[in-house]
Amino acid sequence: MRAVIGSRVLWAWLPRTLLWQTFFLIALLLTLALAAWSQIFRHFEDPVRARDLAQMVVSVVNLTRTALINAEVERRPELLIELAALEGIRIYPAEPSDDVRPLADTRDMRLLTGEVRRQLGSHTRFAARWKSLDGFWVSFRLDPEDAQDFWVMLPSERLEQTHAVEWLAWGGGALLVALVGAYLIVSRISVPLRNLARSARVVGSGHTPPHLPETGPLEIATVARAFNQMTGDLAHADADRALILAGVSHDLRTPLARLRLGIEMSGAPGPDVLAMVADVEEMDRIIGQFLDFGRGxxxxxxxxxxxxxxxxxxxxxxxxxxxxxxxxxxxxxxxxxxxxxxxxxxxxxxxxxxxxxxxxxxxxxxxxxxxxxxxxxxxxxxxxxxxxxxxxxxxxxxxxxxxxxxxxxxxxxxxxxxxxxxxxxxxxxxxxxxxxxxxxxxxxxxxxxxxxxxxxxxxxxxxxxx
CATH class of the missing domain: 3.30.565.10 (Histidine kinase-like ATPase, C-terminal domain)
Structure with a gap:
């Protein structure tokens, strides 16, 4: 029962005109096509982007490791401060008791971490937060044989899709242009149909509608031409009907008038004359009703x-x-x-x-x-x-x-x-x-x-x- 009521409510909210039904159908198809294109583009673009980001992360880690190895011990704190101030890169030693939050389990992150781990080694770990600091955290070792890990944090901005808003704006603009074009295309069909319906209502009310333009698509022009021919034929038929009614009114009522006059002058008994005159009047009234009905x-x-x-x-x-x-x-x-x-x-x-x-x-x-x-x-x-x-x-x-x-x-x-x-x-x-x-x-x-x-x-x- 609820399903039936729900379907009725849904149908009540749907547009009823051909213009808006077709427009919304085209809009739905365009939106689905844009969404499918976006998913296909993302499916093939994500691995490429993941490799580019992984290469950037690996380069940062390798440069950081090299800088730390080659820097003098007393200058390492100064180097870490410069990296944090100039590049936003923070480096901290990893401890077993570190409170970390893992990265989101998405396809993008799986592709990125898999590529980084392939280049840096299977011991590489990742985190979205280290203690109270949010960012993209990657562990590395100064020496592959060294058991001591370090955390290096890259700002999240480096991993974000900088052109996502632009892509969204361009996609929305393209969809809007397509919808405007769809509306103009559908209106070329709906406007002649509305004119045809309006003219049909005029014909139904007994009047002659204005001439419809026989332009536009071939099918619409053919329908308009046939409708104009039909209205012309109906107008001729109405003219013929008016002429016939005028002739009937004269040809039938004139003999009835002579018949009534003859009855009244026949000398028949009064009751018979009244009965026959009443019949003649009834015939005249019936003829009048036929004429009234025939006039439309x-x-x-x-x-x-x-x-x-x-x-x-x-x-x-x-x-x-x-x-x-x-x-x-x-x-x-x-x-x-x-x-x-x-x-x-x-x-x-x-x-x-x-x-x-x-x-x-x-x-x-x-x-x-x-x-x-x-x-x-x-x-x-x-x-x-x-x-x-x-x-x-x-x-x-x-x-x-x-x-x-x-x-x-x-x-x-x-x-x-x-x-x-x-x-x-x-x-x-x-x-x-x-x-x-x-x-x-x-x-x-x-x-x-x-x-x-x-x-x-x-x-x-x-x-x-x-």
């Missing part, structure tokens, strides 16, 4: 609109038909919306409420402003929609099983509302109503970048206002 996302620009006044205007014709519509709206609420599409969405919700709840049951329209959104709600007392079917009912040409006996409607009403509210960057919510019925709620966001800012004047409602 609304293209009307956002305008500052008094939604409260719009709802009053929408409800009035229904009240004249005798439908009980109650309004619970403020005196004024101005918001940036697309007026005609929003009006069409509210009309579709009211028509659905009238169709499935009946003209004798009340319909309530509520307008409210919340902290981050404006709510437009149409509530009825019809059979409602089961919770498991609400998501499916948003799809076009979808109807409930118990509504099949009612042949009215094409199942496009909620799909059109869903598309219109999506163009406002809002949400259509379908919820049950206490006591039976359906609540269809339009959530219009108050995001200044999208839907502007709403202002509400007054708080009085006109519930039941005629």
């Amino acid at each position: 996302e609304p293209q009307e620009p956002m305008q500052a609109t008094d939604i409260a006044a719009m709802l009053q205007d929408i409800a009035q014709p229904y009240r004249l038909r005798g439908i009980n519509i109650a309004l619970d709206v403020p005196k004024s609420l101005v918001h940036l919306v697309r007026p005609l599409p929003l009006r069409r969405a509210v009309l579709n919700l009211i028509d659905n409420a009238v169709r499935y709840a009946g003209e004798d049951k009340p319909i309530t329209i509520t307008l409210d402003r919340r902290e981050h959104e404006v709510l437009v709600e149409v509530a009825d007392r019809g059979p409602g929609i089961p919770e498991g079917e609400r998501e499916r009912m948003r799809h076009p040409f979808t109807r409930l099983e118990n509504a099949r006996s009612n042949t009215k409607g094409a199942g496009l009403g909620l799909a059109i509302v869903e598309r219109i509210i999506a163009s406002h960057h809002g949400v259509l919510e379908l919820a049950g109503r206490e006591g039976g019925g359906l609540r269809a709620i339009l959530h219009l966001p108050l995001d200044g970048k999208r839907a502007g800012r709403a202002r509400m004047l007054g708080a009085d409602s006109d519930l039941g206002e005629a």
Whole structure:
């Protein structure tokens, strides 16, 4: 369980974009390559350096031994003082009770001590500290046959890698230059892909994106060229669709108007005329729904609109038909919306409420402003929609099983509302109503970048206002 949680946390911290994933992968490979190169260089350079240092140590020991042998006895103390002052080399006689600390057991030290012992003899000893003095200590004898050992100390600075910092700086600089180059190389791929994704989102929203530059690597240029061709074909298809819809609107509705006129003038009994006229009106409404759905996302620009006044205007014709519509709206609420599409969405919700709840049951329209959104709600007392079917009912040409006996409607009403509210960057919510019925709620966001800012004047409602 902990392993699973750990892997999820690790994946959460990893970059998600192609640019940074590729960049970090290249950075990791470059870092590993630099580390491997450093280890290989050190592996072959350490023996050479150990031989050079060993030769320097042996030379110091031999020169010290020769100086001590050839110096007069009374001048040896003066010689030792000069060596300590001028060269930092200290010489002390070795005693069995000396407190010494051995050298670090590293590959460098093993190579160095092995080479020094090979030249000075197997009796040579080494230490990192003699009594309280730190340094590189080497034992030697004035004469190979002599049992008396001496300690000679070389300053640690002579054994340190004087160019290590420089090598590190040059290596870090080379790595930095390589990473900058890798970023520039990867960005040549990621930038066109981001532009392609941005244009794809524009196409998905129903608009025509700008022309993508067909430059760069062959594969990227080929994709951009294919995408530009696709968007051009879609633009032509949209133009053809608009032309066809205009023809359908004229060619279908004109015969329906003549048919309605003929029915009204046929002299048939009144109830039969009303039934046939109602069927013609239903056919005209269904054609209107098909045309609305076929037009796609609304293209009307956002305008500052008094939604409260719009709802009053929408409800009035229904009240004249005798439908009980109650309004619970403020005196004024101005918001940036697309007026005609929003009006069409509210009309579709009211028509659905009238169709499935009946003209004798009340319909309530509520307008409210919340902290981050404006709510437009149409509530009825019809059979409602089961919770498991609400998501499916948003799809076009979808109807409930118990509504099949009612042949009215094409199942496009909620799909059109869903598309219109999506163009406002809002949400259509379908919820049950206490006591039976359906609540269809339009959530219009108050995001200044999208839907502007709403202002509400007054708080009085006109519930039941005629």
